[in-house]
Amino acid sequence: MSTIKSDLRYSAEHEWIDTAETGPATVGVSAVATDALGDVVYVSLPEVGDTITAGESCGEVESTKSVSDLYAPVTGEVTEINQDAIDNPGILNEDPYGAGWLFKVDVASEGPLLSAEEYAQKNGIDG
Amino acid sequence: MTKQTALYAEHELLGASFTDFGGWQMPLKYRSELEEHHTVRRAAGLFDLSHMGEVWVTGPQAAEFLNYALVGNLAAIAVGKAKYSLICTEDGGVIDDLIVYRRADDRYLVVPNASNADTVAAALQERAVNFDVAVEDESENTALIAVQGPAAEAILLDIAAESSRQLITELKYYAAVEVELVGMQVLLARTGYTGEDGFELFIGNTGAVQLWKAVAAAGAQHQIAPCGLASRDSLRLEAGMPLYGNELGLDTNPFEAGLGGVVSLKKPDNFVGRSVLEPLKEATLERKLVGLQGGGRRSARAGYNVVVDGAVVGTVTSGLPSPTLGYPVAMAYVNTALAEPGTEVQVDLRGKPEPFTVVATPFYRRKK
Known part of the structure; x- marks a missing residue:
């Protein structure tokens, strides 16, 4: 499995964002992050209707080993959250870029985002 | 390296x-x-x-020596049996927790933690000078x-x-x-x-x-x-077992760690730390190691503050979401007044206090 998906953009804090479709963007955490965290056992997400701010904490991802904040990669209003990720956090490890997506957000403005190539380079992974 | x-x-x-x-x-x-x-x-x-240490203590005074070097009564272990023990400083701080196996009347195997293996081997060597024993570090x-x-x-x-x-x-x-x-x-x-x-x-x-x-x-x-x-x-x-560096350290004494039973004050021998530890047995402890069970889904982690009404009353030493039990468990040092099982406290989880209850350990006990 490739740990970085080439058609996404990333925050330095390991969130990925998919802005390819028209409408709200989809956000999750990268496989680089879930591999480092270990088995995810608890996810807390913003609520639908919340306004999140790029670079600020908007939730938590917790494994048996450690916990890390979920940082908003963009500013905007949350339009949908993935209840499956809350009910079955293991999907963040199994399919971080697919079934393990976290929430959708109506993007008002972007924070600093990295291309897949830049993100790979920053994390010492050959693209 | x-x-x-x-x-x-x-x-x-x-x-x-x-x-x-x-x-x-x-x-x-x-x-x-x-x-x-x-x-x-x-x-x-x-x-x-294999990172754990293995230090052999051999000689006619092996039992006497270990009774001086460690806090427990190792002379009382039967050949073939083992005992959990501690090695303390003169000040009563814990250098390491270890398991001691008696292999013969005059031969013991001491197993310290990986991170302390060198320190324990050195301390045993140093404490052995007046005893007829050989201390051999076979860890490597x-x-x-x-x-x-x-x-x-x-x-x-x-x-x-x-x-x-x-x-x-x-x-x-x-x-x-x-x-x-x-x-x-x-x-x-x-x-x-x-x-x-x-x-x-x-x-x-x-x-x-x-x-x-x-x-x-x-x-x-x-x-x-x-x-x-x-x-x-x-x-x-x-299983409620302490980890050196988390629950135990040079700044903890065995009594507050709930390991008073490991310290043998009945043995006649003087031992390193005895003069400090003996009075502590009867003294009122400032803090005690307790188990905490989380009421929510967020887990306490090592270093987080235990709080009551906004005041810091203790520190978490280990914590995680228990895979077997399905709720957060933790160990923490708390003020002695709050150490009774059933006491409600909070843990400051990165700025947001969450409810925890003091519980007896182990959290998990296997069915016999």
Whole structure:
């Protein structure tokens, strides 16, 4: 499995964002992050209707080993959250870029985002 | 430069991710640490613990010496039995917790933690000057493999020589015996750090790979899996066992850690730390180590503050979401007045207090 998906953009804090479709963007955490965290056992997400701010904490991802904040990669209003990720956090490890997506957000403005190539380079992974 | 155990190449073949622990490159996990945890509770796990120390104490005054160097009464252990003990400073601080095996009237094996092995060996050497004993640090030459879980005994029986089978089935908890496994002499101890039945196998480095492979092969039909330090930590915490560096350290004394019973004040011998520890037994402790059970889903972590009405009343030493129990568990030092089971406290989880209840440990106890 490739740990970085080439058609996404990333925050330095390991969130990925998919802005390819028209409408709200989809956000999750990268496989680089879930591999480092270990088995995810608890996810807390913003609520639908919340306004999140790029670079600020908007939730938590917790494994048996450690916990890390979920940082908003963009500013905007949350339009949908993935209840499956809350009910079955293991999907963040199994399919971080697919079934393990976290929430959708109506993007008002972007924070600093990295291309897949830049993100790979920053994390010492050959693209 | 971090050290590698004799089993390092095996771990690489198994796809382990590694972590630096006590100066050693050790497997953190092979696949999923949660799955490894559950496998130990349900079947059996195979651990490389070769980073632990092995210090042999031999000589006519071995028993007297250990009674001076350690806080427990090691002279009272029968040959073949083991005892959990502590080595303390003159000030009563804990240098390490360790297991002491009596192998003969005049011969003991002391097993310290990896991160303290050098310190413990040096302290024992230093304390031995006035005793007729030899202290030999064999840590670098000795491998230690643990087989932990309900299937552990069945797995070892599969690779034991006929003459060793009864020795294994009759081996009591905290006892050790020389057995023959796959044609090799192994010192087999019924000890562990997981809360399950299980064994720890001491063998020279040269036999380690063969023994590891034999246990793995025999264990396959019992669903054994190699397990790393991540699951070892979650297993020991559920079992309420302290980890040096978290619950124990130079700034903790045995009584506040709930290990007063390990300190033998009945033994006639003077021992290092006695003058400080003896009065502490009757003194009112400022703080005590307690178990905490989380009321929510968020877990307390080492270093977080325990609070009551906004005031800091303690510090978390270990904490995680318990894989077996499904709720957060933690250990913490709290003000003695708040140490009674049932006491409601909060833990400041990164700015947001969450409710926790003081509970008795272990959090998890296996069914007999």
